[in-house]
């Protein structure tokens with residue numbers, strides 16, 4: 257039997273309706289249809305071929321990406337694609353490029369931070385790509401500490417302009433995507449100075465390049481910051497360095513929704529919180545959570561299909577060897593990642609609805625849910641990107657040696673993905689933001705009832721004293737037992753930190769001293785959100801034979817896997833006995849055997865095309881070995897029998913007549 261037959265057999269084992277599961281994964285039938293249409297459009301168009309990418313040099317690779325982006329823009333216009341379709345199209349093209357910054361950051365920054373007048377002027381230009389923008393916040397010396405940025409924007413009364421300047425080497429903007437070679441404009445974050453007074457960091461629209469011939473404008477120095485981790489992965493993007501030598505822009509190019517500077521040089525803070533200036537980061541963090549489930553599902557799909565095809569050991573009578581997916585150790589590493597992909601998918605949907613709600617409230621000048629939305633987005637960004645980056649690497653290992661080949665699709669996926677742990681808020685820094693929110697919520701509880709994702713803190717008294725009543729492994733198959741365990745662990749960790757901070761004379765000092773524990777408490781809080789959201793999702797109607805049941809199994813796998821992984825927390829907080837923790841682990845192993853027959857069908861439900869996966873190991877048809885061999889044959893080193901350099905550097909060594917004694 258070949259891999260093709262193995263996957264065919266696996267698909268027959270499925271206990272649920274795969275087509276219905278595809279809809280559940282996508283969120284709705286319409287969402288499925290849009291993404292499916294765009295996936296096929298990209299996969300069937302030779303312009304979007306990407307197998308040659310690993311062999312291209314940086315310049316060729318960059319040019320090739322520009323070509324694809326231009327063609328994609330033509331398709332978007334010619335086919336009158338909707339915003340949603342265009343987003344999926346870019347997603348399936350699968351090469352980071354300047355349009356990510358244009359659509360994910362530049363346009364949202366104008367929308368979220370521009371005044372009505374500014375939006376009227378700049379948005380049509382950006383939305384029709386007459387200008388191309390980037391988000392220039394991070395500098396050589398400061399990324400996380402936004403208030404520490406050094407670039408200055410000094411108001412000049414006489415000319416009614418701001419003077420944008422890079423006073424030091426360390427104030428050079430460093431990292432913004434698309435900035436080195438493509439962007440014509442940037443939202444530049446700089447310290448506002450009026451009459452020698454500092455008014456904090458604000459965003460300014462600055463033109464970098466001529467719209468006539470694309471040359472850099474006077475006073476601007478811009479370039480690429482150099483190759484990044486992994487060859488093909490993120491090197492299609494021109495992350496840039498940018499310096500200003502007293503560049504002048506009109507006063508009306510400061511983003512003026514949150515605060516304004518008048519013609520007279522008066523600084524006016526409007527009635528919206530100044531944190532709204534960070535709104536672009538919040539919206540992109542939500543997109544990043546959604547991206548996490550896509551990246552993880554991609555890696556899991558490759559590793560699962562390959563694990564069903566790969567056989568090692570176990571043949572005693574000349575019969576077939578054991579499929580590696582049947583090893584319990586393989587299952588215990590793979591299936592929690594499969595469950596995590598679904599968990600992240602559902603939590604990202606929930607986060608999107610939370611953001612929509614916050615947006616509507618902001619329009620009505622209700623800012624009450626902003627701190628919670630910030631904490632949720634920051635925390636879930638951190639949790640999902642960290643787990644996804646680790647998960648992709650685990651999938652590479654699950655594929656043994658072949659996982660290390662570029663043709664497996666995993667090394668480049670990892671290299672592309674791993675900076676998500678750093679950009680848009682370094683993960684530890686983000687968890688500390690969650691901790692601030694939690695500690696503050698606890699300290700305000702005597703006069704303010706916690707709401708939303710923090711509402712369980714309001715039930716602190718029972719949660720501090722309850723004990724787990726699980727007695728058998730089956731008792732763990734109960735959503736309320738699971739939620740109670742996660743709530744109790746989180747509440748006890750947060751309260752413990754809060755009480756210890758309160759003992760410090762200086763609270764900031766206490767916070768710093770306890771920051772490692774605080775990060776763990778924040779993680780416990782965020783895991784509770786993911787687990788509860790999964791459980792809530794299962795309370796909704798989910799059509800299709802066996803779909804809900806399969807998702808229930810995955811939900812328990814996700815929760816009990818976390819419980820097992822973090823059992824130290826659950827035991828240390830005194831909620832569980834070691835016997836109950838061990839029962840949870842027994843149940844987890846039983847659940848793995850329920851996932852096993854459905855594993856291939858579950859990864860098929862992601863509806864990933866072979867083009868998108870770009871993996872010989874993850875091919876839908878399972879024809880792995882012949883295609884691995886074929887891919888290897890195509891390597892440029894195999895173009896000729898005698899490679900360049902052999903005659904020059906190897907032959908002379910072979911032809912030396914040295915005697916051992918002389919060596």
Ligand SMILES: CCCCCCCC/C=C\CCCCCCCCCCCCC/C=C/C(=O)SCCNC(=O)CCNC(=O)[C@H](O)C(C)(C)COP(=O)(O)OP(=O)(O)OC[C@H]1O[C@@H](n2cnc3c(N)ncnc32)[C@H](O)[C@@H]1OP(=O)(O)O
Nearest residue numbers: 346347350351352400402531534630668669672679680681
């Ligand atoms: C084969 C492989 C290839 C595969 C390729 C596949 C490619 C696919 C390609 C395309 C697909 C298309 C779809 C794309 C989707 C992809 C996603 C998009 C990716 C975009 C690309 C990435 C580009 C990256 C950009 C960046 O990184 S931009 C820079 C981001 N920078 C940061 O995030 C900085 C982090 N720092 C901060 O956020 C803050 O400064 C801080 C740490 C929060 C500051 O803290 P603090 O000093 O306390 O701040 P204060 O200003 O004093 O605030 C105090 C107060 O405010 C609260 N606060 C803080 N922030 C917020 C906020 N945002 N909202 C509300 N409130 C906030 C804070 O909690 C305090 O509150 P209290 O006073 O109450 O305590």
Ligand SMILES: Cc1cc2nc3c(=O)[nH]c(=O)nc-3n(C[C@H](O)[C@H](O)[C@H](O)COP(=O)(O)OP(=O)(O)OC[C@H]3O[C@@H](n4cnc5c(N)ncnc54)[C@H](O)[C@@H]3O)c2cc1C
Nearest residue numbers: 391393394398399400431432433675678679680681682684
């Ligand atoms: C691929 C990529 C693309 C990017 N694109 C853009 C872009 O388009 N536009 C843009 O403006 N920026 C961009 N960035 C920059 C990115 O946003 C920053 O790198 C990120 O915000 C982290 O900041 P930093 O580099 O200053 O890290 P640092 O803050 O210097 O982090 C270094 C270490 O210090 C720790 N640390 C920092 N502060 C604290 C603290 N208070 N407490 C405890 N530990 C702390 C961190 O946990 C980390 O371990 C990009 C970065 C990458 C890698």
